[in-house]
Each structure stands twice: as C-alpha cells, then as structure tokens.
Amino acid sequence: MVEYERRGPVAIVTVDRPERRNAVDRETALALRDAWERFDEDEDALVGVLTGAGGTFSAGADLKAMDLEDDPEGYLGFSRLSVSKPTVAAVEGHCVAGGIEMALWCDLRVAARTAEFGCFERRFGVPLVDGGTQRLPRVVGLSRALDLILTGRALDAETAKEWGLVNRLAPEGEALDTAVELAEVIAQFPQETVRTDRAAVYDGLGEPLERGLKIEAWHGSRAMETAREGADRFAGGEGRGGTGVEDPES
Template sequence: MTVHYERAGPVAVIRVDRPERRNAIDNATAERLGEAWERFDEDEDALVGVLTGSEGTFSAGADLKAMDLQDRPEGWLGFTRTRVSKPTIAAIEGHCVAGGLEMALWCDLRVASESATFGCFERRFGVPLVDGGTQRLPHIVGLGRALELILTGRELDPETAKEWGLVNRLAEEGEALDTAVELGEVIAGFPQETVRTDRQAVYDGLGTTLERGLSVEGWHGSRAMETAREGADRFAGGEGRSGEGVPDEE
C-alpha cells in the first residue's frame, strides 16, 4: 500500500509511503489518498486528520517519471478539490514541494520540522499548479509572497515559512508528526460541533463581502447554540475559571 490510514486516539494519520520516489504521487497513490480522506470523514471516532509522508519526507508532489495523474473531479492528487468536515493538519519533514506543497495548503494547519523545505519547484519544468496552490497560497501568506513563490520557484526554509504564516508550528527534526498529533488532540478535546461550524464558516466566507460573510457566520453559529448553552452552564458551574483549559501557544 502506498497510503496508510492509522489511528492515534481521536487523530487519524494518513501517511504517503513511497520513500523511493520522495513520496511523489502517481495515479494509484492519488486514488488511495482520496479513499483515505473519505474514510476519515466517515470515521466518527476520528476528530482530526493528519497528513504526512514516510521516512523524513512529506512529498515531492506529482511523480513526473510516471506522469500518469488524471484530472479527476476530486483533483489531480486525489483530494485537493474536496473538503472534509473535520480539521486537518499537515505534519511536514523534508521536502514539501510542488504538489506536496499544494497538499499541505489543503490542510487547515501545518506543522514543520527544522528539516522542512518548501517551494514551487515545478516552476523549473513548466508544470502548472493545478491542485489549489494558486488559490490557497495567497489566502495563507498574502498575494505578494504567494506570487514570489509561484513565479520564482524559490526555496523557503521553515523559519521563514513560519514568519510568513505558511507554517503554524515548528518542531525539531523527526518530531513534526508527534507535534501535529498533540495539536490534533488539543483540538479534539473541544466541543466538536462548534469546532466544525466555526471552521466551515471561515471557508464559506472566503472571497465574499463582509455583509455576506457575517450572514454565513450567523447561520453556522446558530447550528451550535445548544452546544453553546451547555458550555455556558459548565462555565456558570465553575469550569474554566482563571484560564483553565486554554492551551499554550506552543
């Protein structure tokens, strides 16, 4: 199998396993990735999904030697035009370039180790960004920085990626997955209905007017009011005073 689905408590880990090709994605692997994310969405006990690669590399993107990917409705890489209903995190070691970067951008959050390397390295070969990179990258790092990466194909180190907002958390080499799972466990510990409605409101409001975005937010928020009332009752009963339960920054 080129893609593995594993559970770490409430966190599902989806791992690309083609180390001999730097975890590059051929058509069969793309199909397996799509199936894995469908499985995650249907797995009621999996609350957060983590995407990673095997043997110290996230992914070098499309397998240009195989060159057999198909323009499927779900995306060339099998899932990049889809949206799951639960939070996702990319755990990045080594190369996260070309389509690998686009897969990481699909995730809500990104954890990278000090070994990570980012970039649109496909620029050298005239391969276009067709798995969401041109759309997601500007939202995450801003237009100017996104265009610099896309047009120059430059390499980006993890510290600069963190400074730019591309990476949310840094980890020591070899610890990106553990850090991502720990972050996933924090998210999984919150009331999930509101986690999901707030997340959906963010995505549904992207690219709209403020007026429309506020309407979207109000609609999603209204679906979580029973959870909110339960939380208010817990607070009134003394839970969470003095910042109890607020996670640390790192």
C-alpha cells in the same frame, strides 16, 4: 502506498513511497482520496493529520509516472475534496511542488525546522493545478505567493513560519508527534462548534463583510445547543481563568 492509522481521536494519513520521495502517482492519488473519505466518515476520528514516510513530506506529482488524471477530486486525489473536520499537515524534509499544495489543503501546518518548501515544478513548466494558485495567496498573501510561484525559490521552515505558511515548528524528526499533539488539543473541544466555526471561516472567504456575517450567524445557530451546555459548565465553575486552554507551543 497510503496508510490510515488512528491514534485515539486523531487519524493519520501517511504517503508511504519514500523511494519516490512520496511523489504521487495515479494509484497513490486514488488511495489518498479513499483515505480522506474514510476520515470524514469515521465518527471517532475528530482531526486528521497528513504526513509522509521516510523523512520527507512529498515531492508532489510523480513526473516519472506522469499518469495523474483530472478527477473531480483533483489530480492528487483530494485537493478539491472537502472534509467536515479539521486537518493538520506534518512536514519533514521536502514539501515541494504538489507537496506544498497537499500541505495547503490542510487547515494547519507543522514543520520540522529542517523542512523546505517551494514550487519546484517551475523548472519543468508543470502548472499548479491542485489548489496552489488559490490557497497559497489566501495563506501568505498575494506578493509572497507570487514570489514562490514565479521564481520557484526554496523557502526554509523558519521563513515559512514568519510568512504564516507554517503554524508550528518542531525539531527534526518530531513534526508528526507535534502535529498529533496539536490535533489532540483541537479534539478535546466540543466538536460541533469546532466544525461550524471552521465552516464559517471557509464559507465566508472572499464574501463582502455583510454577507460573511450572515454566513457566520447561520453556522453559529447550528451550534447553540452545544453553546448552552458550555455556558452551563462555565456557570458551574469550569474553565475559570482560562484553564483548559493549552498552548501547544509552550
């Protein structure tokens, strides 16, 4: 139903219900919540990757079961849950309805070139209640978000990349490996600063600039010992000319 796997510093959470296009019922939602809580508590897991089995990401809520409940963590089990470490979605096939909300919960998204996105629940009058109306405009902008939400249209991976919904494209069948490679790049950096900078971005969203700068300064102050250690390494000759910074798309 939901698998938790470690590949070195990367934790992979897989929804494994291919017979239901990885749609989420109540049992799966609770398992997803448990998996992401486990990830946050796993000290050796530095970056999390969310994916689906069987060549598809997720069709969202299981409308045949229709047994999801409005838990504090969200109908899908984790959409209102906050974790302290970076996350990446690895998308193959359909990422639609609640599936797109699951992908938006992640910080970054990698998609196969054959992937398809959309708010397909529009056809059946099912509302977006797992973050879609709030996260999608923040990621792609108000006009594009409303286009997807109001029309229920399908969006191909290339267009999703142009819109900023997708960060990296991969050949069909390689989204997970590409997402893991991206996660490994993030995992190689000093994690204290990765996490404080990530937190500053989220905590500052929607705030006036003056308030946002104070939030940034507070989070940054928590990583100054790591910064001093890094400055010493740079002074010793490490990282000159940008060495040590990889472009996962190159």
